[in-house]
Amino acid sequence: MQLTKITTLSVAVAAALAVSACGKKQEAPAASAEAGTQVVKIGFAAPLTGPQAHYGEEYKNGVTLAIEDANAEKPTIGGKPVSFELIAEDDQADPKTATQLAQKFVDQQVNGIIGHFNSGTSIPASKIYSDAGIPMIAMATAPQFTQQGFKTTFRSMTSDTQQGSVMGKFVVDKLGAKKIVIVDDRTAYGQGLADEFEKAVKAAGGEVVKREFTNDKATDFAAILTSIKAVSPDVVFYGGADAQSAPMAKQMKRLGLTAPLVSGEMTKTPTFLKLAGKEADGTIASLAGLPLEQMPKGKDYESRYKARFNMDVATYSPYGYDATRAMIDAMKQANSAEPAKYLPVLAKISHTGVTSSNWSYDDKGDLKDGGITVYKVENGEWKVLETVGGGAAPAPAAGASAAQ
Template identity: 80%
Template sequence: MHFTRRSTLTLAVAAALALTACGKKDEAAAPAADASAATAAAGATVVQIGFAAPLTGPQAHYGEEYKNGVTLAIEDANAEKPVIGGQPVTFELVAEDDQADPKTATQVAQKFVDSKVSGMVGHFNSGTSIPASKIYADAGIPMVAMATAPAFTQQGYKTTFRSMTSDTQQGSVMGKFVVEKLGAKNIVIIDDRTAYGQGLADEFEKAVQAAGGKVVKREFTNDKATDFAAILTSIKGQNPDVVFFGGADAQSAPMAKQMKRLSIKAPLVSGEMTKTPNFVKLAGKEAEGTIASLAGLPLADMPKGKDYETRYKARFQSDVATYSPYGYDAARAMIAAMKKADSTEPAKYLPELAKNAYTDGVTTSNWAYDDKGDLKDGGITVYQVKNGDWVVLETVGGGVKAGNASAAQ
């Protein structure tokens, strides 16, 4: 077993002071545990699961919703009064803010390794997950990340797994969609130069060309920019049928507003970091017509999506946005692997995680990995903003037949 034993009193004090390291001398420097750990039953073994995502800054809304899903999964698992290795266990979420910054992410990863967490859910961004993955791999700690960049699972680490489909799948679907369903011939691509944004744009470009479309111009910005006047002015003369952006909603929202201001009639097309309520809020009426893809099925079509939506709203007093169901399933898949292996030792439950140990998910009933750690069957859904809300245009894969995309024409 890979755990730390604590009494209820010790847990309460630890949660209050946020001193939650497992066997680490510098307690104050340890990752901060969720206060819910104080509810652990007396005599239970505490098993720590790490979590990292941007919890401050312009991407904090992604990280908080993602964390909520993991929190709900751990609470559900604890309510089942799990017994592993013949002893009752209580799972404890230990969360850290990596600020969507690669350097900070590696520091966070080392902190988790030093604290001897039993497993890792996260990181969120591809740009943080890729450098952090080596640290977890060297320590033998399994990580199930939200990262979608193809490079994440191409490193050859046996400890890296995804909770969403990769950009190879998402980019290929969107590239084909804009050419075949939207009839786009001349396409402009802009990306934010992050591992996620550039990777998604690369895969999209390949698919556009394979479908017979033409990329007439490719530009790039950064993940802090909000003024795109120079780039948009330069592409306006190309008279594009579609403008594709690889990046987050903090950039795609002002981009959408500025496109309308410059009378660029082409729709903005993007990936899942744009498919958020936050994008619609930030872009306002200029969000109308924007198209974005999201890995996986619409919430209503997920095997347990409706039940999850009800319980999530009751627990967090907010709507499900984008990522929390995948965080939920990632944590539950890891816990299921521990139960099947009857051990929380990473080396012992890792083989079970690599297999299909979890068949009762919210997002899918077939949580199965290939030999690289990519999900075998996730599906991709294409959405469009209509009347201030995201509506489904088409779903490809994931057990749902493709929908009618005629509304996007």
């Protein structure tokens, strides 16, 4: 009998550990649903621990605020009161964990998914959601995400095809760069952005004189940068996150590399500024969408976000907010939270949001109205150089040159 008890306990402990390995559950605080109120479950997955946790937490804050706002409106679907519940999980920016969580969400019969954050997690998870018929609105920017032919995949931001195209043309036409070096971290996001950037550089008449690779765990780039310095580039482009671009920026300056570091939206963060310190100055990065102050409802969102979370908006939370509100709007318009019933409405949604006055999708699930903004670090702050598309008039790249 004692052996049976021990064995039973061991199985229980093992099961608990297995669930924990799939990702730490982090449900947003919410009031209990009143009796007779239908609970609509919205799953969320992003890195909530590890070096990319700051991305995931800010993203989750936007989703949390959207759900709180929706519930405060006392919504009804099908004539009955509903309460939206956020089920948040940590996918650790790991593809294997992401697929385990995707199956877990399917088993829990969630009504929709906001996430995942990374392209490398969103792409494998999307097959599981597609098979189950559950819509997902992901932060993923890799072109492959919406090129799989799934009817359930939608974006929260413009794709790397748009962003890479803008940046490739920018460094050649606006910075006057002729010799460009590209480094990427071999993730779906980093490599995808670098590939699109390379195409645009060549189309604009620039030359990619060297392409190097690292990984999303590296912090020492001495060997790569020494090799890069030997070819005297006008620009060094990095496809990857701030955990790598920040030490790369510091090491470039210490090695005497005068070429500016150019990167994408995972570098355009407050964290990059903190990690890179004074060596951040001169770094240029693109970000999908308009600057916060130019977003249709950006100022209102900024004040409410700061009041709720006691921190400034960083990068991703407005897009998480709009994605969540667009999904909820689709459910309300369809008069149903059943995925099969609101999915066609989501595909044709025209939603007025924080980031866009016309949040809508093309037939692949890419956002139609997406701008790209180019920023530069000056005196430790991100300053707007130029905005392309998204309803904003392009601003001149004030004083930008490859020598800076």
